[in-house]
Amino acid sequence: MSSGLVTGRKYRFRVVAKNVIGFGAPSSHLEMMPATTPSSPNTPTLTSLSSTSIQISWTFTESMNGGTPITDYTVYWDAGINGNSEVAAASTGLWGTFTT
Numbered sequence: 001m002s003s004g005l006v007t008g009r010k011y012r013f014r015v016v017a018k019n020v021i022g023f024g025a026p027s028s029h030l031e032m033m034p035a036t037t038p039s040s041p042n043t044p045t046l047t048s049l050s051s052t053s054i055q056i057s058w059t060f061t062e063s064m065n066g067g068t069p070i071t072d073y074t075v076y077w078d079a080g081i082n083g084n085s086e087v088a089a090a091s092t093g094l095w096g097t098f099t100t
Contacts, residue, residue: 005034006034007034007035007036007066007067008033008034008035008067008068009033009034010031010032010033011031011032011033011034012029012030012031013029013030013032014026014027014028014029014030015027033067033068034067035066035067035068036066036067037066038060038064038065038066038070039064039065039066040064041058041059041060041064041073042058042059042060043058044056044057044058045057045058056075058073060073
């Protein structure tokens with residue numbers, strides 16, 4: 001077991017066996033990175049509203065990323081029609097705003 005690993009940093013491990021004659025050949029490398037899923041972004045806020053569109057924005061700090069950079073956000077919305085809820089409206093890339 002290894003402790004003291006830093007989240008988001010890549011590590012490589014391999015194993016070498018030894019007997020009274022000496023060391024054998026090393027195993028292949030195991031490459032891993034300790035990380036977790038990101039935390040929730042902060043609650044969206046209304047940036048702009050018209051009769052046909054809405055713009056929301058949110059913040060997300062690097063300390064919330066789970067140890068690896070955020071690559072995308074997906075905005076879900078509830079149209080309130082026929083009981084549909086949480087429809088994936090758009091993928092926003094790295095932007096902290098969404099307009100529809």
